[in-house]
Structure formats: structure tokens, C-alpha cells
Amino acid sequence: MLKLEKIKKGFDKKTILDEISLDFREGEIVTILGPSGSGKTTILNIILGLIQADEGRILLRGEDVTDVPMEKRGFNIVFQDYGLFPHLNAYKNIVYGLKNNTGLCSVDEVNDLIKLLELEEHLDKRITELSGGQKQRVAFARTLVMKPQVLLLDEPLSALDGVIKESIKERIKQIAREFKLTTIIVTHDPEEALTLADRVLIINEGKVAAYATPEELIHTPQCDFVNQFILRQLEIKRQNIGQLFTNTPLLQVG
Ligand SMILES: Nc1ncnc2c1ncn2[C@@H]1O[C@H](COP(=O)(O)OP(=O)(O)OP(=O)(O)O)[C@@H](O)[C@H]1O
Numbered sequence: 001m002l003k004l005e006k007i008k009k010g011f012d013k014k015t016i017l018d019e020i021s022l023d024f025r026e027g028e029i030v031t032i033l034g035p036s037g038s039g040k041t042t043i044l045n046i047i048l049g050l051i052q053a054d055e056g057r058i059l060l061r062g063e064d065v066t067d068v069p070m071e072k073r074g075f076n077i078v079f080q081d082y083g084l085f086p087h088l089n090a091y092k093n094i095v096y097g098l099k100n101n102t103g104l105c106s107v108d109e110v111n112d113l114i115k116l117l118e119l120e121e122h123l124d125k126r127i128t129e130l131s132g133g134q135k136q137r138v139a140f141a142r143t144l145v146m147k148p149q150v151l152l153l154d155e156p157l158s159a160l161d162g163v164i165k166e167s168i169k170e171r172i173k174q175i176a177r178e179f180k181l182t183t184i185i186v187t188h189d190p191e192e193a194l195t196l197a198d199r200v201l202i203i204n205e206g207k208v209a210a211y212a213t214p215e216e217l218i219h220t221p222q223c224d225f226v227n228q229f230i231l232r233q234l235e236i237k238r239q240n241i242g243q244l245f246t247n248t249p250l251l252q253v254g
């Protein structure tokens with residue numbers, strides 16, 4: 001439903017994205033992995049329309065939206081710092097975008113979303129009174145009431161701890177399924193990328209190093225970079241955890 005065709009982008013004469021072509025299917029979750037500075041956020045910003053590509057086209061359901069301004073593309077993003085309004089309570093943040101867009105999401109739909117994200121008891125709180133995970137969920141709700149055609153998330157889970165992270169991961173999947181929402185998520189954690197995605201995109205040095213299902217990435221041979229980047233990092237993680245168990249004496253009582 002969304003296509004990037006030969007997208008090129010450079011900053012200060014340095015090529016960041018080198019003729020990248022990609023397709024995203026309706027309702028699928030794609031995670032984007034790659035080293036720091038490889039252009040992950042830049043891809044999201046180009047899709048969103050926040051920055052222009054130097055060359056190439058963006059097609060939405062076959063229609064060229066390359067020159068369509070950001071607010072008319074119908075995409076929406078949750079930034080890493082959430083971008084919430086601190087002077088408004090959680091509920092007012094959630095429905096903020098509906099002020100000038102009545103009819104986008106009904107009161108019932110807003111309430112369903114609030115329930116789905118388990119925010120009922122936090123609606124009156126100011127943003128400063130919310131935990132990181134709660135802020136995250138408010139940011140999601142605020143984005144989803146706008147009924148975006150494509151949801152873009154830049155490192156949405158990086159500030160969250162284990163249990164909350166798992167529950168938000170499940171919610172992202174549930175929302176993508178329920179709303180048939182094409183969801184593109186940048187992450188630097190291979191484990192997260194593999195467990196969340198229908199397909200994983202790995203970029204390196206301006207090019208697509210892999211674009212495949214998690215199963216394909218793990219079970220079919222990939223280029224050296226991908227093997228190193230994903231499998232090595234997962235292996236290191238496993239080793240570190242293993243070591244923790246062999247090196248740490250059990251807690252003694254008394
Ligand atoms: N507005 C800008 N002006 C100049 N250079 C930029 C700009 N935005 C990004 N860059 C450069 O483009 C490259 C890619 O940046 P980008 O933010 O897309 O990387 P990233 O993959 O998201 O990295 P990270 O994992 O650290 O978030 C970096 O080298 C960055 O310095």
C-alpha cells in the first residue's frame with residue numbers, strides 16, 4: 001500500500017540513503033534495524049513528509065504523494081520524546097487533534113482506545129504525573145485517534161522496562177491487527193525487531209541489507225553484515241545472560 005521508489009537522501013554531501021526501494025503492505029508491522037546514523041529516522045521522516053528526499057518517489061495506494069505536504073498524507077508518528085503537552089491532562093492530550101477535525105474518531109471509539117490502552121484511571125492526571133509507560137500509551141492514543149493510514153514509531157520501547165515493554169509490544173500488534181494499520185517501527189534492538197515484526201528491514205551504508213520475515217532472517221543465510229548485526233548481537237545477549245547465572249552466587253538468607 002506504501003511504496004518507496006529509489007529514494008536518495010544526503011546531508012552535507014554525504015549520501016545517507018542510496019536509492020532505497022521498499023514496499024509496505026496493508027496492516028503489516030515492519031521493524032527497521034541498523035547501526036546508529038544509518039538513516040532509520042531519516043526514512044521515517046521522509047515517509048512522514050517532514051523532510052524531502054533528494055530523488056525518488058513515494059506512492060500511497062498507487063498515488064504519487066512525494067510532493068504532498070505532511071498534514072495531507074494521513075500518516076502519523078510517535079516521536080521518541082512523545083511530544084505531549086505538559087500543561088494539559090492525559091485526556092486533553094489524547095483528544096487534542098480532534099478539536100479541529102470533528103468526525104475523525106467518535107466518542108465511543110476514543111473510549112475504546114482508552115480502554116485498550118488501559119488509560120481509564122490516568123485521564124485526569126497531568127503529563128508530569130505519569131510514568132514513562134503511561135506517557136507512551138497517551139502518545140499512542142493521541143496518534144491513533146487521528147486514524148492514521150500509516151503509523152510510524154521511532155524507538156517507541158527504548159525508555160520502557162521489561163514487563164511494560166512486553167505489554168506495549170502486544171498492544172502494538174493488537175492495534176495493527178484491529179485497525180489494519182500499516183506500522184513502521186524503528187528500533188536498535190534485534191530481539192525486539194524480530195519478535196514484533198511481520199517483516200524486518202535492515203539498512204546499512206545507505207542500502208537495504210535485508211528485508212525479510214524474522215523466520216527467513218534466522219533460517220536462511222544472509223550477507224555477512226546481517227549475520228554479524230543480528231545473530232552476533234543475539235548470541236552476545238544469550239552469552240551475557242548465561243554468564244550472569246554462572247558468575248553470580250545465589251542469594252544467601254540469614
Ligand atoms: N537535519 C540533518 N542535517 C544534517 N545531517 C543530518 C540531519 N538529519 C540526520 N543527519 C545525519 O544523517 C545520518 C542519519 O541520521 P538518522 O537520524 O536517520 O540516523 P539513525 O539511523 O536514526 O540513527 P540512531 O540509531 O542514532 O537514531 C546521520 O549521520 C546524521 O548525522
Ligand SMILES: [Mg+2]
Nearest residue numbers: 040041042186
Ligand atoms: Mg534515529
